Amino acid sequence: MPLTLPEQCLFCRRLQTWEASSKADPDVVWRFPHSVVVLGSWQYYHGYCVLISRIHAEELSQLERTVRDAFLAEMCLLAEVLEKEFQPRKLNYELLGNQVPHLHWHLFPRYADDPGHLKPVWVAIERAEGNAEEQARLTNGPCPREETARRIARRLQELTAR
Template identity: 55%
Template sequence: MSNPCPFCQQAAAPADSLRDHVWSFPHAVSVLGRWQFYHGYCVLFSRSHAREPDELSKAERDGLTESMWWMARAIREAFAPRKLNYELLGNQVEHPHWHVFPRLAGDPEHLKPAWVRIDREEGHPGLLPGLEGNQASRSATIATLKATLARLGAPSA
């Protein structure tokens, strides 16, 4: 029987087969998030499955958290956001994962959660390109993040 959890499936797959793969940490894997209106937005998921993060072992929890700080540092260095937002929700996918949203200068809704714009625009095909970014810009963002993480000495697995 296959595990239907999408993050477990991605955690088990070779990194070079993952769409939008950014970095493989010892306890977590980072991919570029869909909503690149927030330039540099990444999703970071634990290599281990749990419904709630506190169900992970201490090593897995600490590894996931430490990986998030590496992603935060890399996103800040690469894209100089005005602020970073961190969210761990798990309402749609019950597997520990962080959303790291850079909030750039000039975002007219910078006081609101990133999801406000996403929820409003994702159902409108004409607005999706502005929300997701094109493949060339996504690839460039991934390359910048990989180079920044490597330069910073982020642990990899």
């Protein structure tokens, strides 16, 4: 039994909107053939992106092998770009889908000056719930979102042009 049907899925609806709209969403950083890169909310983890599969599936096993391989390769390309551009201490890769059961990767660059760098980001994010000041701290990155998006897109452009 699927957890969500595509017509009720938040990400399927967003993907449709991005396809249909001529107006560019500033949070959409890059469109790969099998996935779309979106700049994430929590830019304290500077460069944080969500990579959303263009196909509605809940588990990797539900993708055809060639599609799955391509989706994973796109994730690795994005990871490489985030490493190069932001030089984090460590990159965190998460494919959860408990809340939105549509395949999407969270790629969180983690920095040494983050006091919680040994723990998953969700500990701090959950702690920030209902605390506006803490939420603002985790939302704001060291530069404007548009600049972060531009930097990621430029690197992806270089890497995919090879």
